[in-house]
Structure formats: structure tokens, C-alpha cells
Amino acid sequence: MNSASAHAQPSSHLAELRTRQLEAEARQSLAEAERAELLARLAPSQSKPLAGTIDTRQFGAAGLVRAVDLARELAAGLCERLPRDRPTVLYDPATAQGMVAARTVDSALTRLAVELAERNRALQRLLDASRPAGMVALAPGLPTLLTVVPATVRAGADLTALLRSDVAVAGMAYGDGARSLFASALAQACPERISGLGGGYLGELDWQRYEQLLGRLQGLATQRATYAQRIAELQGLVDAAKGEQKKEIAAVVQAAQAQLKAVDAFVDSLRAGEASDRSPLFNTARYLGYGERTAGSLVLDVDLRLEGMSIVKENLFTGQHLRLSGVALLWYRLHEPDGRLVAAEVLRRISRPVDVDLRGDAAPDAFWSVGWAASPPTR
Template identity: 60%
Template sequence: MNRQFDIKIFQEDGRFSVVGFLIWAAIAVLSQPAFGATETTEPLFQLPPSTIKPLQGSIETKQFGAAGLARAFDLADDLAKDLCTTLPHDRKTAIYEPATTQGILAARQVLDAIERLKDDLAKQNKALQQLIEAHTPQGSAAGLAFTLLTVVPATLKAGAELSSLFKTDVSAQGIAYGDGARSLFTTQLAHRCPDKVAGLGTGYLGEMEVKQYTSLLTRVRALATQRGELAQRIGALDRLADAAKGEEKRSLAAVVSSAGAVLKTVDAFIDSLKAGETGDRSPLFNAGRYLSYAARTEGMLVLDFDLRLEGLSIVKDSLFTGQKLRLSGVAFLWYRLHEPDGRLLVADAMRRVARPVEVDLRGDNVNAEFFGSGK
């Protein structure tokens, strides 16, 4: 910049002259070419348009939502550690899950139904055998006995109705953390005190436990055998009814009809067990896995709890300071410890609030523990 005027910016005593500086600045501006006239326009005049507004700072809780759950994860581990200290040392504890409890009750109903029906068929067969012997002419008993001892089919059919006992859709509801909150806590609880917790109520319940399923199959085969004997005795009575006359014929025909209705009921029950299938479609298979779990947890204390896990992520964007991320978490736990018969032993509630952690998104300025396992 060429000076054409000599403006005294500093006074003789060395102090800064505001008036002199303003006069100098005005002359400097007036001495430049028009705005945008040449490519040598100095940076002073390369100003943004007036329509551009500066970036305003904002708080966003969605962009890094999953990151806040890391703090909630740590809180779940802390709560599990504290709860382990309250569980007794001399007895095991099982986690209460409504779906699993319903499954155990349904499995016991299936087992009871098999045994009850088998006993009823044994009584029916005994009564029919006595009726057959009473109405069988002399000299034909040997042929009848041979018929009754004929081997019955061992094939079990597949059906549908009884499977409704196990179609119970129950899912653990968590707030903020989601369905995994309960599973996370029970897993951490088992990790912290594996010697105290034995049954988690969900997950693997004994699908590979062959002994229990084999026992159920043996019971079903015994029921099928009773069913086969009943069918043969019904056939024998039907032949006697064909040979009889008058009131005897009507009486035997009525017994054949009544026994046939019983036979259809037994067939429907055996079909509904779906003994040849696995998974949720087979009540017999489900009964085996739930009965296995019930046997493992018999006599244990029962832990019932509710849990809320929430992670908070706060992102601040600023034009001058950049983006900053702070993470925090909140956990609430309330639990009850029961005897198997329902008696309450312990009840309490806990809460934890994680101190906010500021995370440098470049990964340079944060506590190293945050980027570790969280334990």
C-alpha cells in the first residue's frame, strides 16, 4: 500500500492515537480498487454473503445413541456384582421367567395327561376283557386270546391341538436398552456369582437332555400299546355283537360305540403330541426340555426382578470448538427373592447413575478404560 499522507498514529509520548488510526484506515480503504475488480483483491474484502449464518451449537441425542449404552452396560455389571453379595451362599438361585414357568406347568400337564390316560385305558381294557369273556361261547376263547396278543403298531402320528399349550409369546421388555437388557443382566449375574445362580430361565433349557425325552417316549409307547389292546377288544366285541341277537346284541353294540368314542379321543391325544418332531411344533419335545429344566432347578430359591437400563449420548456441535461427545447411563433395579412356595425372603431396589464421560471423537483425549472391555 502506497502512503500519500503522513498520519500520526502514535503521539509523541508513544501512546496509541485512536483518531489517527481511524483516519489511516479510512484512507487505506478508499485507496483500493472496487470490490471484485481485480484478482488481487486482498482477503479483507473476501467476505461471505450476508445470507450465510454461523453454525449454531446444538444437542443431539440420536446420532450416537448406541454409544451411551456402553455406560449402561457397565452399570448392569455393577448392579450384578452388588446383587451377588445379597444372594445366600448355601442355596442356589433360579431366575424367574413367566414364559418358562408356564412351560413347566404345561409340561407337567402333558406328563399327567399321558399317565392318566394310560391308567384309564388299562381300566377300560380290563372291563372289556371281562365283558368279552362273559359273552364268548365255550370253545372260542383260545382264538380270542391269540387275537389280543397280536403285536400293536408302534408308529405315532403327528397332530396339532396340544401344541397350543406351548405357544406363549412372552418377551422381556426393556426401556431404552431393549429386549437384551434382561438377558444382559442375568448373564452378568451368572458371571459374577456362578456358584449361586444355576437357572437363568431363558436360552438353553435342556434340548439335548436325552434321558428326560426318552422317558417321555417310553410313556407314550406304553399308552400306544394300551390303545392297541383297546382297539382289538373293540373288534372282538363287535364280532360278538354281530353273532348275538335281541337285547344282548343291542347291549354289546352300545358298548362298542362307547369304546369307539374313547378310542378316537386317545388317537387325537397321541396325534397332538407330535412325538416324531422337534422344536416348538412338538409338545412332547417341549415337555422334555421344560421338565429337564424343572428337575435341575427343583428346590432352588427364585429371583424375580425388573430392570431399566438407559444410555444417554449428548453430542455438541460448535463452529469454533468442533464436535464433542459425552456419554452417561442410568440403571434402576428392583428385585424379590422367594422360596419355591412363594414366601418372600428379601426385597430391595438399587439405582446407579454413571458419571458423564467426555469422548474425543478423534480418540485422543479419553480415559483408556472406556475403549477397553468395560469391566
């Protein structure tokens, strides 16, 4: 009995150990199976789901929204700095060139008519002195007077090319048209103080002013016709003249014909028969009107840089979030019409990041726009 009982005890102990080992192996197998199932449900390990990912390549325009808000704030702040007793015109290089060209063309029409009238009188004196019945010496200085091509013709012809050119203003930094955007924001903030925005629409054509320009052009054409007639008469006298006088008269005819061609080129360049923006004469009338409306205004020269930043943060458990921020840099100079500096300043704005939950509306109500109500007109 005793030996049998002693033999049974070690056997039961071994069986108990074997049972525990099997249970441990079963628990380990179950844990490995659960772990494999959990890993299968998770994203690949290279995506680092717990740490999250950051991507700045999406939603680029959304960051510009914050920069646009800053530009509007800067425009409102600049309006407070502008003098209240005088209007201000926004400086635009292309428009400034257009006004200078228009004034020069307007002046050239009058001056050329006056100069041709003076040369017509000079040619008439030469014709009277060169008749076959009584050849006399040329008046002192007359050949020199007629051989000088008027500088007004050259200047006017060069500037009409400016009036025919299409000048495009490129956008700066983040987004195209940043300067144009600021001009609109400035006009929105204080329209009563802005007399002109430079580029863009310059106003309706003043047909009375256009008719005046056509009248001056007609006066120039009349003088040109008379000039051509006298040149033809003078050419007929070249054969009758002899010696040095023949050479002098021929030289005057040649110079007068060169002047006539220069005047014709200037008149042709105006394209007076076209009532469109392709005609320098048409644009001259528009720029002259703009210059009259903005006369005496202070000149505001601005440079603007807008940049927006969009950060998309993705996390396996918290989802996708969008953070938006903007930067606006503005430097301006305020001048008198004669160029004297009145004021200059550098302004900058950096917006606090706005968090946008792409699954909801975590951003403040002021960030969202609903039709026109979010940005009411100033008047």
C-alpha cells in the same frame, strides 16, 4: 504580500481537511473489506457458531455403553443380596410354562395307560356279559364310566401345544435384550449361586430320560391297541343285542370310539418320531431335566429398564464433543419355589456424564475397551 498570505492560509487548511477526509474514507473502506472477508470465512449466521449446537441423534449406541456398565454394577450388587447357602434360578415365564407342561405330559402318559387298562377291564366285563349265549344286564355305572372322556387327555393335549410354541422375550426400553443382558451379567458376577437362567440353552438331552418317556408311550400304545380290539368285538355284538341293551351297548361303543380318537390325537401331538425341538416329547425330556437341575432353588423374578443418553456438542472453535450418560432401573422379587416371598427391592443407578473429545482421548482409560482384557472372565 499580506493579502496574498492571508488568502493562502485558508486554502492550505481546506487541503488538509480534504486529506483527512480521504484518509478516513480509505480507513472505512479497508475496515469494511476486512469485515466482509472475515464474514466470508465464518459459517452462515443461522448456525450460531459462537453459541454452539447440541444434537442427540448421533452416537445412540454409545450412550447404551454407560447403561450396560450400570447393569453390570446392579448385577454385582444383587449377587451380594442373594442368600449364599442356596442356589437361585432366574424366573422366565416361557420356561416355567415349559416345565409345567413337561410334568403334565409325563404324568399324562402314565395316567392314560392306567385309565385305558381300567377301561379295557370294563369292556371285557361288558363283552363277557353280552355274549349271545347268556345276555345279562350291564354292570351298574359301567356306561357312565365309559362315556366320560378322561380329563388327562384334554389337559395333556392342550399343554403339548405349549411345548410346540416358540416364545420370544422382547427387549425393554433402550436396546433389545436388556433382560437377557442382565442375566448374563448376573451369571458373570456370581455363577456359583445361579442354577439356571431360564430361557436360552437348557442343556443336553438326557437320552435315558427320553427313552423312559418312549417306554411309557409304548405302554400307552399297547393299552390303546387292546382297547381298539375290544371296541371292535363289542361292535360285533351290537347286532346280536335287542331292545334297551342294544341301545346301551351302542352308546358305550360310540363313547369308547370317541375316547380312542382323543387318545390318538394326544399321541400324535407328541410327535415322538422327531428328535428335534419341534417334538413336544423331545422338549418334555429337556424341560424335565432342567426342572431336576433347578429343584429347590430360590426363584428370582426381575424387571430391568436401561436407557442411555448421548449428547453431541459442536462448536466452531472447540470442535465436536460427546457426553455419555446412562440410567438403569431394576426391581426384583425373590421367592421360595412354592411362591412365598423372601425379599423384594427396587434399585436404580444414574451414571455421571463422561466427556469424550472426538478429536482425542479425553475420556478416562476405564471407559475404553481393548479386546477381552477390559472385561476378564470371572473364572
